[in-house]
Amino acid sequence: MNTPRPDNQFTTIPRMVERAAEAFGSAIAVEDGETRLSFRDLDEARRATAKALIAAGVQNGDRIMIWAPNHWKWLVAALGIVSVGAVLIPASTRFKGAEIGDLIRRGDATMLFSAGEFLGRYYPDQLDGQARTLLRDIVVFDGTRDGETSWARFQSAGRTVTDEQQAERQAAVGPDDLCDLLFTSGTTGYPKGVRYAHRQCLRVIDAWATRVGIVRGDRMLVIPPFFHAFGYRSGALVSVMRGAVLIPHQTYDPEEILRRVERDAISVIAGPPAIFHGMLQHPDMADFDRSSLRLGVTGGAVVPSTLIRRMRSELGFQGVVNGYGLTECGGYGTMCSADDDDETIANTAGRPFPDTEVRIMNEDGVLLADGERGEVVVRGYLAMKGYDKDPEATARTIDKAGWLHTGDVGYFDTDGNLRIEDRLKDMYICGGFNCYPAEIERLMSAHPAVGQIAVIGVPDARMGEVGKAFVVLRPGASATADELIDWARSNIANFKVPRSIEFRDALPTSPQGKVLKTALREAAAFSSSAYGISERFPRQPD
Numbered sequence: 001m002n003t004p005r006p007d008n009q010f011t012t013i014p015r016m017v018e019r020a021a022e023a024f025g026s027a028i029a030v031e032d033g034e035t036r037l038s039f040r041d042l043d044e045a046r047r048a049t050a051k052a053l054i055a056a057g058v059q060n061g062d063r064i065m066i067w068a069p070n071h072w073k074w075l076v077a078a079l080g081i082v083s084v085g086a087v088l089i090p091a092s093t094r095f096k097g098a099e100i101g102d103l104i105r106r107g108d109a110t111m112l113f114s115a116g117e118f119l120g121r122y123y124p125d126q127l128d129g130q131a132r133t134l135l136r137d138i139v140v141f142d143g144t145r146d147g148e149t150s151w152a153r154f155q156s157a158g159r160t161v162t163d164e165q166q167a168e169r170q171a172a173v174g175p176d177d178l179c180d181l182l183f184t185s186g187t188t189g190y191p192k193g194v195r196y197a198h199r200q201c202l203r204v205i206d207a208w209a210t211r212v213g214i215v216r217g218d219r220m221l222v223i224p225p226f227f228h229a230f231g232y233r234s235g236a237l238v239s240v241m242r243g244a245v246l247i248p249h250q251t252y253d254p255e256e257i258l259r260r261v262e263r264d265a266i267s268v269i270a271g272p273p274a275i276f277h278g279m280l281q282h283p284d285m286a287d288f289d290r291s292s293l294r295l296g297v298t299g300g301a302v303v304p305s306t307l308i309r310r311m312r313s314e315l316g317f318q319g320v321v322n323g324y325g326l327t328e329c330g331g332y333g334t335m336c337s338a339d340d341d342d343e344t345i346a347n348t349a350g351r352p353f354p355d356t357e358v359r360i361m362n363e364d365g366v367l368l369a370d371g372e373r374g375e376v377v378v379r380g381y382l383a384m385k386g387y388d389k390d391p392e393a394t395a396r397t398i399d400k401a402g403w404l405h406t407g408d409v410g411y412f413d414t415d416g417n418l419r420i421e422d423r424l425k426d427m428y429i430c431g432g433f434n435c436y437p438a439e440i441e442r443l444m445s446a447h448p449a450v451g452q453i454a455v456i457g458v459p460d461a462r463m464g465e466v467g468k469a470f471v472v473l474r475p476g477a478s479a480t481a482d483e484l485i486d487w488a489r490s491n492i493a494n495f496k497v498p499r500s501i502e503f504r505d506a507l508p509t510s511p512q513g514k515v516l517k518t519a520l521r522e523a524a525a526f527s528s529s530a531y532g533i534s535e536r537f538p539r540q541p542d
Contacts, residue, residue, distance in 0.1 A: 014082060015170075023243065026038045029245065042240070060084070061085060063108050065109040066078060066090055067113070069093050069118060070225060083169070091227055100126065109134070114141070115140075215242065218245065218295070223275055255282055266292055280451065285314070291316065295318065296311045296319070296320045297321050332353065349418045368411075370412040373409060409422050423438075440492065450484070452472040453471050460499070470504055
C-alpha cells in the first residue's frame with residue numbers, strides 16, 4: 001500500500017501534523033478509551049493548545065515538561081508545545097518528586113503538564129516548594145487541586161488568542177530549532193538532556209517508518225511510554241506521519257496487552273524485547289485471538305534470535321523486524337527491512353538509514369573492516385545536537401571527526417548488517433577472556449526451557465569475574481540450574497558458561513522495558529546462596 005508522506009520537506013512537527021490533517025482528514029488518528037480524534041480533530045486540538053500556551057505567556061525556546069502516562073492529552077500537549085517554538089521535556093512517570101524537581105532545575109523548565117491521580121498517588125503533591133517556585137504554572141490533565149490549573153481552564157484561556165497570532169508563532173518555528181530535550185536513562189551517572197531538532201526528528205522517523213513498513217490504517221498499540229523515544233517517536237509521531245491509528249497503552253501487563261490485541265484488532269506493536277517475552281510467557285496466550293497482528297518491531301536491547309522466531313511462530317506476527325538505536329541518535333541507528341529474510345531479522349540489527357554512517361572503531365580511533373569487532377560509532381543528521389549545558393560530556397561522546405561513540409560493541413557482517421554484541425560496560429573478563437553477556441544470553445536462549453535470561457559478571461577469587469545467569473523459565477517448562485549449566489558446557493565455550501544460575505518469576509525492567517542489570521548486580525552483591533542458585537566451579541577457561 002502506498003502511504004502519503006504528509007511532509008516531504010521535513011520542516012517542522014507542527015507542519016507535519018497540519019499536512020497529516022490535509023492528507024488523512026476524517027480518518028481516525030487516536031483511539032484512547034472513549035476518546036476518538038480524527039486527524040483534523042488532532043490538528044485542531046494542537047492549535048487550541050498552542051493558543052493556550054501563547055495566552056499563558058510561553059515564549060519561543062521556553063522549556064515545558066510533561067509528567068504523565070500515555071494519553072491523548074499527552075500527545076496534544078506535546079504538539080502544542082512544539083507548535084509555539086517551545087522545547088518539550090518528557091519526564092518518567094516512575095520518577096518521584098525529588099527527581100522531577102532536579103529535572104525541572106537542570107532542564108530550566110518553566111511550566112509542567114502533569115497527571116493527576118495515577119497509580120495510587122496524586123502526582124503534583126510530590127513536588128516540593130522549591131520546584132513549584134520555578135514553574136509559572138502546573139496544568140493537570142485530570143482533576144486538580146488548589147494552586148494548579150485544570151486542563152479545561154487552561155484550554156479556555158486560549159480563546160483570547162486569534163488564529164492569526166497562532167499561525168504567526170508557528171511560522172516562526174524553524175526546522176533546526178530544538179523540538180525536545182529527552183533525558184538519558186542515567187545508567188552511567190546523571191541523566192543527560194539530549195538536544196534534538198524538528199527537521200532531524202521528522203527525517204529519521206520517516207526513514208524508520210519506510211524501513212519497517214508502517215502503512216496508512218495500521219492500528220498501533222503504543223506500550224513504551226511517551227516519555228521515551230521509542231514511545232513518542234516510533235509510536236505517537238510516526239502514526240500521525242503515516243496515517244496510522246494511535247492506541248496509547250499506560251501500564252505494562254501481558255494479559256491486558258493480549259486482551260487489547262483481540263478487542264482492538266491491533267496490527268502493529270513496537271517495543272523492547274521484554275514486551276514480547278511477557279506475551280509469550282503468559283500461560284493463556286493461545287486463548288487470545290491474535291490474528292490481527294501484522295508487524296512486530298523490537299530493538300533497544302540485544303535481541304535473541306529465538307525471540308524473533310517465537311514472535312512469528314507463536315505470537316502470530318506476519319512480519320517481525322529488529323533494530324538498534326539510542327537516545328543520542330533520536331532513538332535510532334540501524335534497522336532491518338520488513339522484507340529481509342528470517343536469518344537477517346533474527347540475527348542482526350539491520351543496516352544504517354540512508355544518508356547516515358555507522359561504523360566500527362577500535363580503542364585507538366581506527367575504523368575497522370567488516371567482520372572486526374569494536375565500538376559502534378554513528379555520524380550523520382540523526383546524531384544529537386549535543387547534551388544540554390554539558391559541553392564536556394558532549395565532547396566525550398562526539399569526537400572531533402563527528403563520530404558519536406555509542407559505548408556498544410558490534411561488527412558488520414559480509415552483507416552489511418550490524419550485529420550488536422553488548423554494551424562495553426557490561427563486558428566482564430573471566431580468566432583473561434572477554435565475556436559479552438548478550439552473546440551468552442543469545443546462546444542460552446536456545447535451550448527449550450529458557451523463556452528469558454539475563455547474565456552479569458560477578459567477582460571471583462580465581463577467575464577475576466565469572467558469569468551469573470538469572471533465568472525465567474517458559475510456562476510449563478522445568479529445569480534445574482545444574483541441567484542448564486551442563487547444557488551450556490556442551491554448547492558454549494567453557495569460559496562463557498555461567499558459574500551460577502538463579503531462577504526468577506520475572507526480571508526487573510525499566511519503564512522502557514529494558515532489563516535492569518543494575519538491580520541484578522545489587523541483588524548478586526548481597527547474596528550468592530539464595531534459593532535456586534547452583535554454584536559450579538568450571539575448569540580453567542579453554
